[in-house]
Amino acid sequence: MSAPIRRIAHLDMDAFYASVELLRYPQLKGLPVVIGGGRRAADEALRALQGERGLADIPVAAFPVLRDYTGRGVITTATYAARQFGVGSALGLMKAARLCPQAILLPVDFDEYRKYSRLFKATILEIAPLMEDRGVDEVYIDFTEVPGGQREGGRVLARLIQKAVFDRTGLTCSIGVAPNKLIAKMASEFNKPNGISVVHEADLQSLIWPLACRKINGIGPKADEKLARLHIHTIGDLAARSREWLIEHFGKATGAWMHEAAHGRDARPVVLESEPVSISRETTFERDLHAVRDRAELGAIFTALCEKLAGDLQRKGYVGKTIGIKLRYDDFKGVTRDQTIDHYTADARTIRHTAGLCLKRVPLAQRLRLLGVRVGSLLKAAQAREFESNVPVIHTAPAHSATDSIATTDQLF
Numbered sequence: 001m002s003a004p005i006r007r008i009a010h011l012d013m014d015a016f017y018a019s020v021e022l023l024r025y026p027q028l029k030g031l032p033v034v035i036g037g038g039r040r041a042a043d044e045a046l047r048a049l050q051g052e053r054g055l056a057d058i059p060v061a062a063f064p065v066l067r068d069y070t071g072r073g074v075i076t077t078a079t080y081a082a083r084q085f086g087v088g089s090a091l092g093l094m095k096a097a098r099l100c101p102q103a104i105l106l107p108v109d110f111d112e113y114r115k116y117s118r119l120f121k122a123t124i125l126e127i128a129p130l131m132e133d134r135g136v137d138e139v140y141i142d143f144t145e146v147p148g149g150q151r152e153g154g155r156v157l158a159r160l161i162q163k164a165v166f167d168r169t170g171l172t173c174s175i176g177v178a179p180n181k182l183i184a185k186m187a188s189e190f191n192k193p194n195g196i197s198v199v200h201e202a203d204l205q206s207l208i209w210p211l212a213c214r215k216i217n218g219i220g221p222k223a224d225e226k227l228a229r230l231h232i233h234t235i236g237d238l239a240a241r242s243r244e245w246l247i248e249h250f251g252k253a254t255g256a257w258m259h260e261a262a263h264g265r266d267a268r269p270v271v272l273e274s275e276p277v278s279i280s281r282e283t284t285f286e287r288d289l290h291a292v293r294d295r296a297e298l299g300a301i302f303t304a305l306c307e308k309l310a311g312d313l314q315r316k317g318y319v320g321k322t323i324g325i326k327l328r329y330d331d332f333k334g335v336t337r338d339q340t341i342d343h344y345t346a347d348a349r350t351i352r353h354t355a356g357l358c359l360k361r362v363p364l365a366q367r368l369r370l371l372g373v374r375v376g377s378l379l380k381a382a383q384a385r386e387f388e389s390n391v392p393v394i395h396t397a398p399a400h401s402a403t404d405s406i407a408t409t410d411q412l413f
Contacts, residue, residue: 004144004145004149004150005144005150005179006144006179006180007142007143007144007149007150007153007154007177007178007179008140008141008142008143008144008177008178008179008180008181008184008270009140009141009142009143009154009157009158009161009175009176009177009184010138010139010140010141010175010176010178010181010184010185010187010188011124011138011139011140011141011161011173011174011175011188012137012138012173012174012175012188012189012192013120013137013138013171013172013173014080014171014172014173014174014192014193014194015077015078015079015080015193016077016113016116016117016136016137016171017035017076017077017108017113017137018033018034018035018077018078018079018082019079019171019172020109020112020113020116020171021033021035021106021109022079023170023171024055024112025055025056025058025063025106026056027056027058027059027060028060028063028079028104030081031060031079031081031103031104032078032079032081032082032084032085032087032100032102032103032104033078033079033081033082033103033104033105033106034066034075034077034078034079034082034087034093034096034100034103034104034105034106035075035076035077035078035106035107035108036073036074036075036076036077036093036105036107036108037069037071037073037074037093037105037107037108037286060104063104063105063106064104064105064106065101065102065103065104065105066093066096066097066100066101066102066103066104066105067097067101067102069093069094069097069105070094071093071094071286071287072092072094072284072285072286072287072288072369073092073093073284073286074090074091074092074093074284075087075088075089075090075091075092075093075096076089076108077089078103080193082100082103085099085100085103086099086100087099087100087103093105113136113137114136116169116171117136117137119168119169120165120168120169120171120173121133121139123161123164123165123168123169124139124141124161124164124165126164127146127157127160127161127164128141128142128143128146128149128157128161129146130142130145130146130270130272131270131272132270132271132272140181140184140270141161141270142269142270143157143158143177148160152198153177153198153200154177154198155177155196155198158175158177158196158198159196161173161175162175162194162196172193172194173194174188174189174191174192174193174194174195174196174197175188175195175196175197176188176189176190176196176197176198176199177196177197177198177199178198178199178200179199179200179201179264180264180265180266180267180268181266181268181270182216182217182261182264182265182266182268183199183204183208183264183266184199185217186199186208186211186215186216186217187199187207189215190207201264204263204264205236208235208264209234209235209236209239210234210235210236211234211235212224212233212234212235213227213232213233213234213235213237213238215235216235216238216258216261216262218257218261219258219261223250223254226249226250230249235261235262236262238258238261238262239262239263241259241262242259243255243256243259246258246259276316276318276378277376277378278320278322278374278375278376278377278378279309279312279313279316279318279320279374279375279378280309280326280372280373280374280375281305281306281308281309281312281372281373281374282305282326282370282371282372282373283301283305283370283371283372284328284369284370285301285368285369285370285371288330288367288368288369289367289368289369290367290368291364291368292364298368298371301371302352302355302356302371302373303352305371305372305373306348306351306352306355306373307348309348309351309373309374309375310346310347310348310351311348313346313375314346317380317381317382318346318375318378318379318380318381319344319345319346319378319379319380319381319384320344320345320346320375320376320377320378320379321340321341321342321343321344321345321376321377322338322339322340322341322375322376322377323338323339323340323341323350323351323354323355323358323373323374323375323376324336324337324338324339324355324358324373324374324375324376325337325338325355325358325359325362325371325372325373325374326370326371326372326373326374327362327368327370327371327372328368328369328370329366329367329368329369330366330367330368330369331366332369334370335362335363337358337359337361337362338358338374338376339354339357339358340377341354344379344381344384345375346375346381351373351375355373
């Protein structure tokens with residue numbers, strides 16, 4: 001009996017953050033909605049209305065709109081209705097306001113998005129246990145040996161998963177099924193939203209080669225610009241070049257990889273459990289802040305980041321030894337610093353104290369537009385206990401509040 005054909009699926013939740021918001025506010029369906037920035041006075045006013053009536057009963061006119069926004073925030077995601085106006089992820093909110101002033105603006109709510117992320121992934125695992133987590137809103141799934149995974153090239157199983165995810169969460173997703181991860185990711189974009197696309201090896205020239213080179217996951221803006229200068233615009237153009245030519249122009253590793261990718265070859269397995277290198281939290285400010293003149297505001301933000309990061313670590317069961325900070329100044333230049341401590345921790349007070357020491361090693365004369373905190377050198381908490389079995393105390397207990405350390409340590413803010 002011959003081995004089954006390899007079937008790898010890439011599942012991508014449709015406009016995930018925006019779609020979660022529409023579950024709360026169904027009256028906004030079909031309207032241009034953007035998600036981005038922190039909470040503003042208008043959002044607090046909306047919260048007050050929520051206390052007076054059901055979420056679905058809040059009139060559309062009560063929601064804040066882009067035309068009234070002022071600040072430095074960027075869009076995290078947008079509904080498909082908003083995308084019709086050229087509004088999308090990473091676009092500045094002020095610029096988006098010029099393109100679609102009537103769009104409704106909602107703040108980011110990561111706790112809610114993580115809740116739905118865990119829910120849709122748990123639903124998938126009940127059907128297809130070979131799943132690789134690729135972030136809050138996407139996964140790879142190995143269909144090869146799963147019952148129904150070979151029927152109609154994987155379409156039958158994809159429909160089953162789509163329906164199960166929708167029934168459990170009320171959210172739609174798009175799925176691409178292909179012989180490997182590389183092509184499956186491209187295929188998941190073919191029929192958004194709520195689409196299924198199946199690509200077979202024989203479809204390479206007709207479906208993949210006409211696509212722009214940027215559609216290959218791993219070819220970024222700089223490589224794409226260089227390819228364009230070399231008159232290579234589509235994946236088919238790339239496939240027409242020899243391996244030797246690509247190595248000559250892009251180096252041994254990148255050139256060889258480009259040649260394989262252009263011919264649709266990708267042997268990477270679906271990785272069932274990928275240990276994170278680090279876990280971080282960061283925020284971009286609504287206005288640039290100064291370390292001295294805005295010390296109180298920065299201190300509160302810094303403390304909140306450390307507490308949220310500690311909560312992330314504890315919820316995921318990790319502890320770490322390397323604690324670092326990330327700053328971006330008002331001229332968009334950035335700096336990072338980190339420090340390794342002598343024990344593993346997921347404690348907010350320890351994280352804030354050590355991150356504060358890192359802050360003492362960076363220039364703070366310029367205004368800041370972004371602040372981030374990171375914990376690396378991670379281990380699972382149980383592994384850390386075993387590793388440090390001869391150490392009397394391991395800081396994996398529920399975190400102290402980071403604010404406990406402010407009065408007793410010399411923090412910059």
